[in-house]
Amino acid sequence: xxxxxxxxxxxxxxxxxxxxxxxxxxxxxxxxxxxxxxxxxxxxxxxxxxxxxxxxxxxxxxxxxxxxxxxxxxx
Numbered sequence: 001x002x003x004x005x006x007x008x009x010x011x012x013x014x015x016x017x018x019x020x021x022x023x024x025x026x027x028x029x030x031x032x033x034x035x036x037x038x039x040x041x042x043x044x045x046x047x048x049x050x051x052x053x054x055x056x057x058x059x060x061x062x063x064x065x066x067x068x069x070x071x072x073x074x075x
Contacts, residue, residue: 011064012038
């Protein structure tokens with residue numbers, strides 16, 4: 001899963017962009033945060049994603065910054 005999130009961060013980042021990977025250890029757990037500064041999601045995509053989690057609605061594929069295929073959702 002971690003590899004997939006990092007791969008998607010690369011896929012949807014612009015050439016020369018940065019990807020931030022941070023970790024926090026708290027109460028015996030490690031939290032990993034991955035952030036890119038790429039294409040992002042507009043309000044319609046966020047709404048469709050939130051709806052799909054509860055209603056299993058399909059989300060259309062969007063190209064990455066180098067025209068890669070995917071939803072841009074990190075999954």
